Amino acid sequence: MTLRVNDLAVARGGVPVLNGVSFEVAPGTSLILRGPNGAGKTTLLRTIAGLQPALSGQIDGADETIAYAGHADGLKAMLSVAENLTFWAQVFGNSDIEPALAAYQLDPLRDRLAGTLSAGQKRRLGLARLMVTGRPIWVLDEPTVSLDADAVAMFAAAVTAHLGAGGMALIATHIDLGLNADTFDVTPYRSKSDMRSGASDEAFL
């Protein structure tokens, strides 16, 4: 199974931001999205994750296969690290959180409340969540924010292991993760016009 994006156009707040985006991510490979701030990387990723509809174009292979990680980690401050992770594992029908805890060295923190973690530790927990979903395609929006060098290495190792198991990853990032991955720059696909289309509620009516 391959993630295929064909001639995709996406809009943010009714304003088209990207047009004619096409790429493929095959099993065992990853694709790095690049582009300046505001280019539409987040919008593209949210569209592929199914959180918002595309203006036009097709996305194939994205049904029930995507684990999305955005800017927010979806952690509850009053639950412990293990409880947060167990919750997400159960939502996705899994139960084993130990490999994820080990991959991001969260074992010593397992009984700490998530609210007392540092920003980098929270991010590690948010990324560990991907491992308990059991989904083949990871769609990551700037996953390395607030991570230190060691944690970035843990993340790169986790992605490499995931790819090695036949998974896929689509990552928007500004830094070099040291992954052997293709790069896709969204800049040439930016919409020139600021014509407001798709701003109405046609989909709702």
Add this chain to the structure above:
Amino acid sequence: MIALLHRDLMLAFRAGGGFGLGLAFFLIVTVLVPFSVGPQSELLSTIAPGVLWLGALLACLLSLDRLLALDYEDGTLDLLATAPLPLEAALSIKALSHWLTTGLPLVLAAPILGLMLNLEPDGYIWLIASLAFGTPALSVIGTFGAALTVGIKRGGLLMSLLVLPLYVPTLIFGAEAARQGAMGLDGTTPLILLAGITLGTIALMPFASAAVLRMTLR
């Protein structure tokens, strides 16, 4: 689904979870009513069913703000929307956990507070029955309101305005059943209508809630 319910209940009972907010409000309102109305026990027993129902409704409304807003802010809703659990089911669970932490305590506390309002002895069973049948509708309708306003900062006022008209039928039939019961009459008819409203909203509202939530998550 059970995982989500378990998590929501655990969060509600931990510090800062908001459990007891509605109950405390209900307590305050019904305790203060005798002071403001005066010590006329006959007047109090006349208005008791209405006051208890209004207090319960406002207590429900008060806690709706947190129902989805917290999950929206920390990104949980985005992640739930991409999870295998249908959004309709997730929102039904959210409504259920809201009822378990807000509606059910109100039902259980109402008889004690009825005592303070000099509720007629005949009325207790009707009050409990009407609240037990009616408060689930308040939670389910409230979830819809919360889904509509979840992306709006300080959307509490807007949500109250949107939700209150939808609460009116529940209030009318609920209070009517309790009132007729307290007068020694048979309140079966309003009670059945109330149960109908509740079952209808439980069956249909989650679909509306999920549809508007998908719109607001864009």
